Amino acid sequence: MPVTIGSATMRILVVEDEPVLRDGIVDLLRASGYEVEAVGDGAAAAKLGVDEPFDMVLLDLMLPKLDGLEVCRRLKTARPALPVIMLTARGAEEDKVRGLRSGADDYVTKPFGVKELLARVQALARRCQIGQAEPERVEVDGCILDLGRCEVLRDGKATVLTAREVGILRWLHRHRARAVSRAELLEHVWCVPGTLETRTVDMAVANLRQKIERDLAQPRIVVSVKGIGYAWGVKDA
Ligand code: CA
Numbered sequence: 001m002p003v004t005i006g007s008a009t010m011r012i013l014v015v016e017d018e019p020v021l022r023d024g025i026v027d028l029l030r031a032s033g034y035e036v037e038a039v040g041d042g043a044a045a046a047k048l049g050v051d052e053p054f055d056m057v058l059l060d061l062m063l064p065k066l067d068g069l070e071v072c073r074r075l076k077t078a079r080p081a082l083p084v085i086m087l088t089a090r091g092a093e094e095d096k097v098r099g100l101r102s103g104a105d106d107y108v109t110k111p112f113g114v115k116e117l118l119a120r121v122q123a124l125a126r127r128c129q130i131g132q133a134e135p136e137r138v139e140v141d142g143c144i145l146d147l148g149r150c151e152v153l154r155d156g157k158a159t160v161l162t163a164r165e166v167g168i169l170r171w172l173h174r175h176r177a178r179a180v181s182r183a184e185l186l187e188h189v190w191c192v193p194g195t196l197e198t199r200t201v202d203m204a205v206a207n208l209r210q211k212i213e214r215d216l217a218q219p220r221i222v223v224s225v226k227g228i229g230y231a232w233g234v235k236d237a
Contacts, residue, residue: 003033003125010125013054014038015045015071016087017063021110025058028114029121042066050078053175053184056125058117059104060087061095069102076103081177083128085120087112138173140234141220143212145169152212164189165208172222176232179225205230 003010012029016022017040029036037054039045042063049057049071057075061068072084086099086107096107106124108117136148143154147170150161161169167189172180182201183194190200205222213219223233 009033009035010055011035011037011053012121013045013049013052013057015040015042015049015057015063015068016060017041018060025117028117032118034121040064042068042071046071046074049075049082053188054082056083056085056121056128058085058087058121060089061099062089069098072099072102072104079178081128081175083124085124135173138169141214143214143221145212145221154212154214159211161208161211164204165211168204168208168222169212172230172232176234179228179231181229183229185229201229 010033012034014022014025014029014036016025016038019040022038022040026036026038037048037052039048040063043065045057045059045063046066048054059068059072059075063071068086072086075082075084083106084104086096086104087110088095088099088107089110096109099107105128106120108120136146138145138147143152145152145161147161147166150163150166151158152161153159168185171185171188181194182198185201186192186196186198187194209216209219209222212221220233223231225231
């Protein structure tokens with residue numbers, strides 16, 4: 001059974017330079033229902049972890065090219081809400097402290113058992129609310145977004161939302177701790193490569209805003225983030 005977030009399978013990035021251990025972790029997570037990608041050096045991890053919308057990262061501390069602490073700092077700078085579990089080799093107290101200071105959410109000491117690793121992943125996912133059921137109705141800025149029924153209610157008036165508009169809202173709401181790029185929306189809402197024409201996204205967002213925003217000059221639900229794309233504009237929603 002896949003571990004899902006909404007309709008998507010939870011995606012984990014595994015960063016480990018020892019091939020046998022890396023393959024073992026990948027097999028374990030896949031067998032447990034996660035979608036997994038793995039890389040063997042820090043530079044690749046920092047790039048992939050920032051570029052791709054992973055839901056969690058398992059990160060070895062001692063890595064070629066860029067060490068785990070620096071990778072963690074870069075990931076957390078770009079995506080503060082991304083949960084990171086450090087794999088510390090030595091079990092040394094100072095490694096754990098340094099790992100947590102660099103922004104890691106948890107750590108596992110090598111050698112670790114299969115059950116311990118899975119339990120840590122599940123516990124952190126719960127703590128970060130990954131995989132929890134998504135709301136069908138969201139009240140924001142004086143209107144009700146009824147995502148289940150594909151409509152928005154404002155001032156007693158109902159307007160129909162398209163499936164794609166609901167997809168945009170769900171994706172932004174799910175990742176409301178961070179900004180979302182146009183490429184990411186293309187990949188996950190349109191299901192086409194993010195390298196395609198991103199103006200498509202801007203046009204869809206413009207139409208969506210006409211339906212949901214109170215003031216088009218100052219959008220409050222779907223806000224623009226300069227240089228990146230869009231974000232869910234309402235905090236703690
Ligand atoms: Ca290592």
